[in-house]
Amino acid sequence: MKPPISRFPVPALDSLPDDVRRKMLEVQEKAGFIPNVFLTLAHRPDEFRAFVAYHDALLLRESGLSKGEKEMIIVATSGANRCLYCVVAHGAILRVYEKQPLLADQIAVNYLKADITPRQKAMLAFAMKVCTDSAAVGEADFAALREHGFSEEDAWDIAAITALFGLSNRMANVTSMRPNDEFYLMGRVPKAKT
Template structure:
């Protein structure tokens, strides 16, 4: 088995604080394996707690569909060349969207994917916010409203984009490696 991350030490699960061990055990039980992001973020327990608390809020307290969240993650991660997130969240796109080819399309060029107009606009916005945030205007928000997104959904789209830009950069710096199981999920 390869190391979860290559550029920093990975703590032994037994040495982690109890709340982190419990969270990792719960995740392992749900997925059947321990996603490497949990092992990696154990390196800094305070960051682990904050990272996963915000992640959980983004996926649990939203009006976005889970497949929409994962579509954003894969698109942003593709733009950022984040191998871990493209592979891990690509598996989740395949599962939640029930579309085995969609993740690969989004990771390489979301504009070539078979998307609804509102999802195309959502992902265009996600890419713009990732690549050139200084160019985002009220007009971009109006365009999202014009294709049917609510104020809360627009906030949530931007929050997912921002969070995964952070996540992608941490995964890159850590050289976080995808679990082999992710490559096979949803295929």
């Protein structure tokens, strides 16, 4: 028997407000399963809506960061915050976007040793400083980003993604959110043909 996906009650799909249930079913249609973060956050539908709206505003918008780079930020900072759920779930997404089965593990443990570009290392250095010591972020940190072609808007995106996932990491840890089993193999082994 598997442990529960959250220490808090997880509502049944048919008990949820229509918009929340619809969002979960859209994700299930695309992914083949409902990520446990959706089920856990549905405990409080208003907070679910706010989290998903901010998540989508940051991660789905066009920017100077690729989808893979956004996931690199999440994986590196979630590793620093010791968030199992986000490292596993977003590590899977990172592997899929970058088509590199080893990359997420490298970034979660030590991005400085990961097989990424100097530009991406600069991006993650900024994200890690925002994650671990945001009060110390200063002009030199922005200058280091500019040296690698990042704009002020890119710096905002890096910081905002780091901050949102700081919240997510903490809630995942407090709720004892368990990663879906499906995430562990995503991007590591070829997808089964249906």
